[in-house]
Amino acid sequence: MKKLNKISAGFLALVAFVGFNACSEDDNLIIASPEGGPELVTPASGTSLVLSAANEQSVATTLVWNDADYNAQTAISYDVELALSGTEFAAPIAGGSTNERFLSWTNQQLNDASIAAGLSPFVAGDIDIRVISSIGTQDAQEQVSNVITVNITPYTTSLPKIAVPGNHQGWDPATAPTLAASEFGASDYEGYVWLETEYKFVAPDETGNFAWGNLDWGDDGSFSGILVDDGESNVPATPGYYYLQVDTENLTYSASQYSNWGLIGSGTPTGWDSDNDMTYDPATQTFSITIDLTADEIKFRANDGWDWNYGDTGADGKLDNGGDNIAVPAAGNYTVVLDFSNPREYSYTLTLN
Structure with missing residues (x-):
C-alpha cells in the first residue's frame, strides 16, 4: 500500500504538471468563461449630436463602457458596431476596435460611419450602437453589450x-x-x-x-x-x-x-494682344498647349475675348472666373493644362518640360 501511494502521488503530480502547462498555453480557452457582457454607460441613450465639417478633427463623442466579465484575468478585445436604428444590426458598420474601455470618434469618423449606416446629410436620424467583447486570437467567447441610440445629424462636403x-x-x-x-x-x-x-x-x-x-x-x-x-x-x-x-x-x-480656349498674357510670345490656342482632348476632358513662357503673367480666356476668362485669385491652383493674373514661376518651355472636368473645382497646371 505504501508503494501504491507513492505511485499515485507521482501520477497526480504529473497530471497536475501537464494540466498546468496546458492551461498556460491557452488560458483563455481553458480557464475563462463568459459571465457578463460589457455595459455602455456613456453617452446616454437619446443623446443628440450635430456633426460639423468645420470641426472634422475634433472629438464628437467618447463611448465608455464597463468591462466584460470572463471570470478570469485575461486580455479582452472590444469591437464597436453602429447600425441604422431599428435594423437590429442586420448590416452593422464597424466603428473601431480597442482593448480599452473607451473609444473616441472625431466628427469626421462618426460622420463617415453614420452616412455608411444610411443617414442623410443634414437630416437628423437615429443610430444604434453596441460593443462586442471577445478574448483570444479568434474572437472567441463573444459577449454583446446593451444597445444605446444616439440621434445624429451628419454632413457632407460633396456638392450635389x-x-x-x-x-x-x-x-x-x-x-x-x-x-x-x-x-x-x-x-x-x-x-x-x-x-x-x-x-x-x-x-x-x-x-x-x-x-x-x-x-x-x-x-x-x-x-x-x-x-x-x-x-x-x-x-x-x-x-x-x-x-x-x-x-x-x-x-x-x-x-x-465656349469651344475655343486660349492662353494670353505678358508671359506668352504674343503678350496681351492675342490668344495662343489650346487643344481639347476628349479622353481627358482637358485643354492643353506646349509653349515657351517667360517669368511673367498669364490668364485663360474663351472665344478670343474678355467676356469669359479665368485667373487664379490666391494662387492656390484653382481657377476663378475673372480672377487674378497667374504668375509664371520661371522662364522655360511649359505644358499648360486647363481642366474643367470637375464641376465647380476648375483647375490648371503649369509643367516645366
Whole structure:
C-alpha cells in the first residue's frame, strides 16, 4: 500500500504538471468563461449630436463602457458596431476596435460611419450602437453589450450633382458628365460639357446613382431655356464645348458655347494682344498647349475675348472666373493644362518640360 501511494502521488503530480502547462498555453480557452457582457454607460441613450465639417478633427463623442466579465484575468478585445436604428444590426458598420474601455470618434469618423449606416446629410436620424467583447486570437467567447441610440445629424462636403447624358456619350446616365450645385440643398447647378446634338438632365437616386427611371428634365418644347420633367423634349445643341447652368427649382437652364480656349498674357510670345490656342482632348476632358513662357503673367480666356476668362485669385491652383493674373514661376518651355472636368473645382497646371 505504501508503494501504491507513492505511485499515485507521482501520477497526480504529473497530471497536475501537464494540466498546468496546458492551461498556460491557452488560458483563455481553458480557464475563462463568459459571465457578463460589457455595459455602455456613456453617452446616454437619446443623446443628440450635430456633426460639423468645420470641426472634422475634433472629438464628437467618447463611448465608455464597463468591462466584460470572463471570470478570469485575461486580455479582452472590444469591437464597436453602429447600425441604422431599428435594423437590429442586420448590416452593422464597424466603428473601431480597442482593448480599452473607451473609444473616441472625431466628427469626421462618426460622420463617415453614420452616412455608411444610411443617414442623410443634414437630416437628423437615429443610430444604434453596441460593443462586442471577445478574448483570444479568434474572437472567441463573444459577449454583446446593451444597445444605446444616439440621434445624429451628419454632413457632407460633396456638392450635389446632376448628370448630363446625351448622344455625346451614348445616353448613359451612369457615365455621363455632371454639373454641381454651389452647396448642399442648393438648386443652382453648373459645369462644362462637350455636347453633340441632344442631351437631358438626370438627378441621382437615393443612393447617389444616375440611371434612367430617376427624376429627369428636358426642354418644355419652346426651346427657350424652360425645363419640365414630364412630356419633355431632348435639349438641342450644335457640337461644341458648353458651360451649362441649371436651376432645378425654378426649372430653367442655359447653355453658352465656349469651344475655343486660349492662353494670353505678358508671359506668352504674343503678350496681351492675342490668344495662343489650346487643344481639347476628349479622353481627358482637358485643354492643353506646349509653349515657351517667360517669368511673367498669364490668364485663360474663351472665344478670343474678355467676356469669359479665368485667373487664379490666391494662387492656390484653382481657377476663378475673372480672377487674378497667374504668375509664371520661371522662364522655360511649359505644358499648360486647363481642366474643367470637375464641376465647380476648375483647375490648371503649369509643367516645366
